[in-house]
Amino acid sequence: MKLAWSNLARQEMQALQRYSVDNWGAVVARRYLEDVRDAAKLAAEHPERTKPLRGQFRIQRVRSHYLILEVDPAAQRVTVARILHGAMDIERHLPEA
Numbered sequence: 001m002k003l004a005w006s007n008l009a010r011q012e013m014q015a016l017q018r019y020s021v022d023n024w025g026a027v028v029a030r031r032y033l034e035d036v037r038d039a040a041k042l043a044a045e046h047p048e049r050t051k052p053l054r055g056q057f058r059i060q061r062v063r064s065h066y067l068i069l070e071v072d073p074a075a076q077r078v079t080v081a082r083i084l085h086g087a088m089d090i091e092r093h094l095p096e097a
Contacts, residue, residue: 001044001045001047001071001073001076002044002075002076002077002078003040003041003043003044003077003078003079003080004077004079004080005040005079005080006070006079006080006082008081008082008095009079009080009081009082012082012083012084013036013083016032016033016036016083017029017033020032020033035062035063036062036063036065036067036083039062039067040067040069040078043058043060043067043069043078044078047069047071047078050069053068053090053094054094056070056071056072057069057070057071057081057094057095058071059090061086064085064086065086066082066083066084066085066086066090067080067082067083068080068081068082068083068084068090068093068094068095069081070095081095082095
C-alpha cells in the first residue's frame with residue numbers, strides 16, 4: 001500500500017525532531033526519526049502486522065512512540081494520522097473516523 005502522512009503527523013514529526021535534537025543531539029535524533037519513518041514504511045507494506053484500534057485505525061509502537069495509522073484498503077493507502085508518545089492517552093487523541 002501507499003504511505004501518506006497527515007498534516008498533524010508531519011507537525012508532530014517536526015516537533016519530535018526539535019525535541020530530540022535539543023535533548024539528545026542531532027545524531028540520536030536522526031536515528032530516532034529514521035526508526036519512525038522505517039516503521040511507517042513497514043506498516044504500509046504489511047498493515048496486517050499492526051494492532052487494530054477502532055474502525056480503520058491501527059497502531060504500531062516505535063521506541064517510546066506510537067504511530068496511529070489509518071488504513072484505507074480501497075485506496076490502497078496507509079496514512080500516518082498521529083505520532084503519540086507512549087505516555088499519552090491514545091484513545092483521547094485518536095482522530096475521528
